[in-house]
Amino acid sequence: MSDVQQRVERYLAVWNETDPAARRAAIDELWTEHPAYVDPLGVAEGRDAIDAFVGAAQQQFPGMVFRPAGTVDAHHNVARFTWELGPEGGEAIVVGFDVAVFADDGRFDRVHGFLDKVPA
Numbered sequence: 001m002s003d004v005q006q007r008v009e010r011y012l013a014v015w016n017e018t019d020p021a022a023r024r025a026a027i028d029e030l031w032t033e034h035p036a037y038v039d040p041l042g043v044a045e046g047r048d049a050i051d052a053f054v055g056a057a058q059q060q061f062p063g064m065v066f067r068p069a070g071t072v073d074a075h076h077n078v079a080r081f082t083w084e085l086g087p088e089g090g091e092a093i094v095v096g097f098d099v100a101v102f103a104d105d106g107r108f109d110r111v112h113g114f115l116d117k118v119p120a
Contacts, residue, residue, distance in 0.1 A: 036111075079099070
């Protein structure tokens with residue numbers, strides 16, 4: 001899984017994509033046909049639900065960007081990585097980590113998100 005770092009960067013780029021058509025095209029490319037995303041705030045099953053979940057996060061945190069925070073740790077078809085959300089070039093207001101499970105073809109199938117720092 002030598003390209004896992006690039007896949008994670010593309011995954012985070014989806015969370016930053018504000019053009020709905022471009023975001024959906026990226027989701028369709030990066031995720032399996034029946035994916036799931038789960039974090040403490042909700043469950044999104046299927047590409048439509050993931051797209052809506054990302055759009056809701058953008059509405060909740062307008063102008064904020066997701067960025068990697070550290071390197072990706074991966075083995076077999078599983079990766080874990082830390083991310084931050086904050087203003088471009090500014091301090092993160094949210095920090096979390098995700099555990100991604102990839103399909104055999106390298107697409108995201110399941111992502112389990114955890115929140116380490118959230119606004120008060």
